[in-house]
Amino acid sequence: MDAMNKNKQLLLILMLSVLTTMVASYNVPAVFSFGDSIFDAGNNRFKKDCTIQANFTPYGQNYFHHPTGRFTNGRTVPDFFCQFLGIDLQKPFLQAAMEVNNNKSQGYPSNGINFASAGSGVINATNADEGVMPIHQQLDQFKLLMSQNRIDKKLVQQSLFLFESGSNDIFNFFIPFETPTLDPDAFVDAMLAEVGYLIDQIYQLGARRIGIFSLGPVGCVPARALLPGEPVTKCFGKMNKMIKKYNKGLETIVMGVPLTHPGAVAVYGAVYDIVQRFRAIPQRYGNFSDLHPGGSRIRQPHVVV
Numbered sequence: 001m002d003a004m005n006k007n008k009q010l011l012l013i014l015m016l017s018v019l020t021t022m023v024a025s026y027n028v029p030a031v032f033s034f035g036d037s038i039f040d041a042g043n044n045r046f047k048k049d050c051t052i053q054a055n056f057t058p059y060g061q062n063y064f065h066h067p068t069g070r071f072t073n074g075r076t077v078p079d080f081f082c083q084f085l086g087i088d089l090q091k092p093f094l095q096a097a098m099e100v101n102n103n104k105s106q107g108y109p110s111n112g113i114n115f116a117s118a119g120s121g122v123i124n125a126t127n128a129d130e131g132v133m134p135i136h137q138q139l140d141q142f143k144l145l146m147s148q149n150r151i152d153k154k155l156v157q158q159s160l161f162l163f164e165s166g167s168n169d170i171f172n173f174f175i176p177f178e179t180p181t182l183d184p185d186a187f188v189d190a191m192l193a194e195v196g197y198l199i200d201q202i203y204q205l206g207a208r209r210i211g212i213f214s215l216g217p218v219g220c221v222p223a224r225a226l227l228p229g230e231p232v233t234k235c236f237g238k239m240n241k242m243i244k245k246y247n248k249g250l251e252t253i254v255m256g257v258p259l260t261h262p263g264a265v266a267v268y269g270a271v272y273d274i275v276q277r278f279r280a281i282p283q284r285y286g287n288f289s290d291l292h293p294g295g296s297r298i299r300q301p302h303v304v305v
């Protein structure tokens with residue numbers, strides 16, 4: 001193993017142990033998640049005008065044994081966190097809101113809320129025509145609940161905040177006729193500005209324990225082959241280059257959090273290298289032949305993550 005790989009492995013072990021310490025040695029009563037299909041617990045299912053749905057089999061078949069609106073056959077990353085913490089899985093925000101409005105429930109759940117929306121991104125315009133809820137809207141939903149005192153402030157301070165978004169923005173950047181006028185670097189900077197804004201806002205509302213997940217190699221997803229002129233037999237290098245730049249920016253933001261946001265702990269989840277490792281030597285990580293990974297459904301030329 002070369003030095004670089006060894007470093008990466010150490011980093012991974014460090015990250016996992018920091019996360020473990022973060023969640024295990026403190027009392028974490030609730031989890032609030034923001035993101036795309038990697039995190040979505042079924043919000044899109046409650047949005048009638050949203051065309052990006054996972055409410056059919058094989059979604060859900062291996063764990064819940066019925067579709068739940070999650071874009072995976074099993075559990076999402078926030079689900080695994082909750083089980084590790086020993087708390088119930090979060091409801092999608094739109095379900096919780098519906099139950100409150102119908103008088104089916106007295107208030108919002110005390111174990112956190114899942115705001116994630118499959119197909120969404122950190123940029124408002126990403127898949128807007130599909131009716132998804134971008135990060136900004138997810139944040140507004142959380143803000144509204146806080147301003148209405150629907151969520152206990154003390155609970156927020158002890159809760160874990162999870163964020164994962166950006167793949168759909170970068171994938172869509174390469175769709176013809178939808179390409180933004182910004183160049184790749186400026187586009188990534190605009191994305192990072194949105195992430196910075198989210199962190200500022202949740203911090204101001206009391207968030208102190210924050211996990212930021214980077215993106216995997218989106219340039220390697222099967223749907224890249226639908227982009228005209230893009231490689232079919234290898235990963236799409238230009239896309240992965242943008243992903244890496246975004247990840248680097250995320251890491252810088254996370255490393256700066258103790259200074260920019262006193263009292264907060266933030267952890268960077270280095271997803272890219274872990275996924276590349278799975279791709280390089282899958283046999284070392286179990287049998288992947290039966291996997292329906294969250295977020296590789298193909299709709300027209302959109303990849304839904």
Ligand SMILES: *[C@@H]1O[C@H](CO)[C@@H](O)[C@H](O)[C@H]1NC(C)=O
Nearest residue numbers: 098099100101102103104105
């Ligand atoms: C819920 O309860 C409130 C207050 O009791 C009532 O005004 C409202 O009509 C009820 N809503 C539904 C959908 O039953």
Ligand SMILES: *[C@@H]1O[C@H](CO)[C@@H](O)[C@H](O)[C@H]1NC(C)=O
Nearest residue numbers: 123124125134136137138140
């Ligand atoms: C994104 O949409 C929200 C409304 O949901 C708006 O307040 C915000 O200014 C928009 N952001 C940008 C960069 O246009």
Ligand SMILES: *[C@@H]1O[C@H](CO)[C@@H](O)[C@H](O)[C@H]1NC(C)=O
Nearest residue numbers: 282283286287288289290291
């Ligand atoms: C992997 O899983 C598939 C489907 O469950 C099964 O058919 C196959 O035999 C497994 N392969 C190995 C090497 O275990």
